[in-house]
Amino acid sequence: MSDMITADLVDLDLSADTKEAAARALAERMVALGRVTDLDGFLADVAAREAQMPTGLDGGIGIPHCRSEHVTEPTLAFGRSANGIDFGAADGPADLIFLIAAPAGADDAHLTILSSLARQLMNTEFTDALRAVGDAAAAASLIRGDEPDETEAPATAEAPAAADPETPAAADAQAPAETPAEAGSEDTVASAGAASPAAATVTDDTAPAAEQPFRIVAVTSCPTGIAHTYMAAESLENAGREAGVEVTVEPQGSAGFTRLDPAVIAAADAVIFAHDVPVREKERFAGKPTVDVGVKAGINRPAELITEVREKAARGETTAAARPGGTPVERAGEPGEGYGTKLRKWLMSGVSYMVPFVAAGGLLIALGFALGGWEIDKAKPVIDHFDWGQVDSWGALMFQIGAAAFGFLVPVLAGYIAYGMADRPGLVPGFVGGAISVSIGAGFLGGLVAGLIAGGVVLAIQRINVPPVLRGIMPVVVIPLISSAVVGFLMFVVIGKPIAEVQKGMTNWLNGLSGANAILLGALLGLMMCFDLGGPVNKVAYTFATSGISTADPSSSAMKVMAAVMAAGMVPPLGLALATFLRKKLFTQAERENGKAAVVLGASFITEGAIPFAAADPLRVIPASMAGGAVTGALTMAFGSTLRAPHGGVWVTLLIGRPLLYLLAIAVGTAVTAGLVLLLKSMRKAAPGTSVQEAAAPTAAEAKQPVAA
Template sequence: MEFIDILTKENIILNLKGKNQDEVINELVGRLADNKLTSNPEEFKQAIYKRESEISTAVGYSVAIPHAKSKTISKPAIIFGRTLEGIDYGGQHTNLIFMIAAPENASDDHLELLSRLSTFLMDETFRAKLLVALSTDEIVSVIEEYEKQKKSENIEKNDSDKYLIGITGCMTGIAHTYMAAEALKEAARKRGMKAKIQTNGANGPENRLTAKDIQNADAIVVAHDVNVDTSGFKGKKYVDVPVKKAINHADELIDQALSYNIKEINRDSAEVKEEKEEASEEKGGLQFYKHIMSGVSYMIPFVVVGGIFIAISFMFGIYAADPESEQYNIFAHFFSQVGGDAAFALMVPILAGFIGYSIAGKLGLAPAMIGGMMANIGDAGFLGGMIAGFVGGFAAKFIAKSMRKVPKSFQGLISILVVPLLSTLIVGAFMFFVLNTPMSALNEFLEGWLRGLTGVNAAILGALLAGMMASDMGGPINKTASAFGLAMFAANIFEPSAALMVGGMVPPIGIALATTIFKNRFTGPEREAGKASYVLGASFITEGAIPFAAADPLRVIPANIIGAAIGGGICMALDISLKAPHGGIFVIPIASNKPLLYIGCILLGSIITCCILGFLKKPLSEEDRKKGKEMSSIF
């Protein structure tokens, strides 16, 4: 059913005479009767009023769509009326009124028509053309043109026979991983495509892709901030992007992936491999970032476990883990040994090892991890371990690539002896003779500087770190601040970690408070999302703030940064430390030296964010606050 079939020139009133809702409804129903489309105008009018009594059909944007089914209607029809002066319709200023009349036994076509009309009317350009049209012919022309345009777009996006697969993976494997997967699946669903996305989350790969999935795929999207295994794609060309791009631009990525026509491409695998290597070189900065994030993602569990166990050991007494102390307690010694002597000692080698693994696979693991251990021994710390990971990984990759032409019978010996031996020699010599001494001196300087920060200076650093954490909620600025915190954590400086967690918890909690206290500033769906943000914020999952920031960045992002910066600045000024850089409210009681003050800093920052949002965001009309629910109820 097309609009133009049931909205003829005779059904258009360019200048409504009615001055209020009742008069306009009478006028529209009168035109329906004049055109012999209803056998009983009064009965149909009652059906319209019955629908209005359930919920107003004023849908915002100066538009109303009164509609009803009735046995008095002979065939589906639309009566369009326009008032340039505007009237009060259902409490809203309205200029465009589309009255839809359908027979009592009408099929779902009339509902589909109503749905399409509602979508069209959300387009500002379409509404503007209807308002400035000078004749009924021009009105008809505008509708015909727009309907053809939308039909063309739908044909272009009709991918119902296509199959999308993909992999998503972020640094922590908690939020961005699943948000990217949902964005891709939702974009595919709107096109009519089937989709299967493997999520490489904190609990390992879920919804794993099978060989059959890969064989049947028409498009592949890999969205990751850490290294993921794509060897199963067998030379197929795929879109390779950071996680946040999939969250924000899923539809564009699917277009790009479909353009590769992977089912039609039949090229030599060496050619495909060479092309992928060239693409990797073009995106060197992105690859560098992914290698670091891969190492950090494997390191975080060691940091969290080590920090919590050390914090528990201190609960028995500051010197309770020392066998020579009068405070000695065997359980304190146990927790200290597991946390400090084992978990903390492994942090830097694990970081380096998995940076190397990200670069060169298994061949890079041993040399990079050994280089990381040398960074530990030589006091080169987190930064030294990171550099060791790159040197070990690239050394292994270069040596392996140089020996590709060696006969296959010797390849096994090369992978288990030659590559590890030579690459370890390179990274070991580099760490021992070149890096450890200057890096140790730099770390000593940084530690002394940070330990000497007090008062205003400490507050400035805390505000800077927390503000960076809140600025892009999981993006590169956030990750840069996190990396600095982890570097200080590895050096046993725990105050920056406290400020960083404040910066990560304040945005979602502050927004959640705003949706509760300033309800009239948020729509129904936003208030529901706010409830979930309480839990996400308390769990130190900053990504709970992303939907709000994406919808209203100019108000939400500054509010997040200001609240987080104030909370983080006060936190460091009060010399609050945190010996577990992740875990939110669940680790604060045992990992913070001043848990009550620390929670107070988080609440203060959250309240400030909440108040700023309440001030910046304007109250919505009752209709706008319910629009999510009402727009769906129209159908």
Template sequence: MKLVAVTSCPTGIAHTYMAAEALEQAAKAAGHEILVETQGAAGSEPLPAGRIADAEAVVFAADVEVRDKERFAGKPVVTADVKRGINNAAGLIEEAVAAAKSRPDTVKSVAPGPAPGTKVDPGAGFGTRLRQWLMTGVSYMIPFVAAGGILTALSFIIGGAKVGAVVGGGTFEGVHYPGVTDMSQLLHTAGVAGVMFELGSLAFKMMVPILAGFIAFAMADRPGIAPGVVGGLAAVAINAGFLGGLVAGLLAGTVTAALKKLKVPRGVAGVMPVVVIPLISVFAVGFLMLVVVGQPIAAAQTGMTHWLNGLSGTNAWMLGGLLGLMMGFDMGGPVNKVAYSFGLAALASGNLTIMAAVMAAGMTPPLGLALATVLRRKLFTRAEQQAGQAAWLLGLSFITEGAIPFAAGDPLRVIPSLMAGSAVTGSLSVTLGATSRAPHGGIWVIGLIGHPLGYLVAIVAGSLVTTLCVIVAKHVGAARTNAVSPSETAADARPVTA
């Protein structure tokens, strides 16, 4: 059969491409043709219209919205999260084939239907849809955070710690700086470091509005963007922060989706999407954020910020350990993203310790497993051995997804081992006082890490704990076969890589 598929994950870095390769291998093994469109961070090359027309079934392996779903209208569709696309690609291919056989009249070209009003599967449960809405917002937010955070950090390296006072005004080490009021004079007054600081600050300030705007987009399509962004800006204005952005996005999506369902006279219908819906939704969401729900959220955000900034001693290492457990639990999944988002919120409030602990804890799962494949090679399949080679680079680059090929094959032994190592790293990172001005980058942004020696010690210690735990765990219970079975083909043994 001829099949097509689309894969997409919140970050668009690893899961997207790993699922694509897994689907390609599974389809080939089953004797089918498949062409996969990867909607990743680098953009995507759309499937040819002719190939879609000839497709007998469609597979969506995605945790966020599949762009331009209307292209596949009328085709049998199998929908799953991206992890299932990695872990059980063969099962998805079987479901797609079964769906095509049950609807033989849809295998040829069909006229595209209307664009869907929501960016998630409307048949999914509320919990699934809520997760997809939030992950969509996070996926669009991450480029702003990464660029803004790293630019800001680089500005401090180049211009020193005073660059913030030079650009924004204030007193630093007894010297008062008036700040730059005319941005056309920014380069002359503050130099390249000042320009980087200002651009980084602008990008970083967009974190909450973009998060809110694209949560609303996932819920109500394009009409949700304007009220979502405005609601996010309102959250920033009243210091409601990251939590305020989440609430603003959900409010905007709910209000806009409700307005879209209103039955209006034909004469009014033409101006609904360009005048009425934006006007009412922007006012309603803005009013609710500024007057009703925003202030309690701002108070909670301020309380959380004070708590984070005041953490010390036992509480600090316990928090680092908890975040480490979350980072190692599902390797880029929803729990991992909650911990990462918590680190971003802390970074935005000026707490650099939490971001360092989160990033370090996310690096240890691939590194620990890579080391384990070197020390006890025979405990792993040929595919895992090859995946271990790629895991070195993935781990150093803070791509926790490099551990997925191992966890997929042996979750009960591997996942607890990953959590143990990441918890140790998170706790040590906080205890040793490591800080990070960068929200991503792994070892390659070591110049932006405060107390880099403690940071590296935490990563090495956690990686060793992961290695030891996974080796011991694989000796417990039923012994794994050390050799590849005779029936395993070269294609079966190839690793799923990013």
């Protein structure tokens, strides 16, 4: 690590009082040494990473970090704050701040060294020494792990920087120890991405061969794959060592990962997942007692996780089946999350699968009206009457295909809400409940309730401890049979009719809106569309609008709501694009490039095009976006514009009622957002030594998603 941190990169009297200021102060040292080429661009990448998850850790540690194309070589800067800086840790401010900068294509050896530092931070002797060190050179030497000439210091005596991922803590804990259960698997854990062999051997008390220790395999991962991944691994290994439990960890970090030996997994008694990105090849661990939490839980409460998974093993609880990685609901409903967070994830999983049906069906229906006129919904079925040479027949065909797609909306919504809760076993009762909801007139609300009930019933059944001989037929026979019967009974006999009445009342209320009430609804929907720029609140407003037009013959009020929602959702990216064109000096070069892309994204009704601007400057961008969205939503409702298509942006203008007034509403909202953004950025006072451009434009230049990889 000798080339990664020097005394010039250490500030033992860090005076910053915010995490942004701390990152800037340490990053300026990197710039001075030529290790960062673009200060603003690099800080934008740091801010984008920070926006995903706070980088504060219990114990007074902050580790802002990212991979960035503005970094020339892997670099580490260290700052010590007397007053502490809030990095979002549960136990309060951090006084030890490490800024880790990795190039976009950092090699495995350098990332291995960074992972070693991350593991060191779990050692209290190391952090205590950093708090007591008196000069920058000594601090840099301590972090590098320079070997002192005196007696061994296990807290800081890291092996010289090499491509050896073994941490000081692991190396100090019985370096010559052999793994009793996995003696033949040292080649599996010898790379940067795997747990160190010494750490894997946490039960070296010469236990008799007949008394095998409890064995746990774990996977850790975080969005960047540099720091939290290896901290969680070290923390779990240390906790396992203290508990007399054999823990073998597979850190899935930026340098890639080495898969645990299948024999090690097969011999394990339990599994711990501590991750913030989907576990790769998760199906390898199926069928074992499992605890699934975020990576910070692995760092902050490893002993609790080990206790929890041992209790699950004692009760015989196992995962029902392998869960395919990479699905939108891979991490829905973690034990450490509150019920509200779980509920939001479950509902959003259903919405995310429903939206493609909405878009395809709605656009096909709109195309049918464009080809065949507004009476096309009364056309004969094309299976009985279709003329290849008649435009009306093609219009009827498009309409009827779209109506068929729309018929899946509620079942898909309900099915994938249940999927988000209980994985694939939830699909059958979810779809059944959704279809019943449509048949009894409970509609969209019925689908929501049916999906939640289906997922809950499946989860309850999965908790039943059944004999091993029956486990093979549970997911394909028993669970679908029982859960579908329960959900069907509840929807038909108990709750279906009351929900249908509520759905009918909501539809009547929407149809009765007029005048000031309609305008206020449009403003509210506009605010919701722009509050989180494509997030859950945005999706609630969008789902409300699309549910209104999801029938073959939607009301005029429902189509007005759809028009207001789509118009408002186009405003944030268009407004920010306009702002970058009007006052270029207030934005970085990268932001001006993003402004060009935002024109197309906004015009296509992709609200997420504004996220790069909001990532690091939310207090200016989001209020401005909400103001423009509210104005646009209110004007659209006031003008009486209607929309039958649920998506498409300006490309479906010809399908919009009163299209010129509709475009005027978008133009006014765009101007409001652009003007307010420029005003707020211009009012920002520049800090001493900071240019006007730096002060006005600290936004996350590209807010790149790749830095979270």
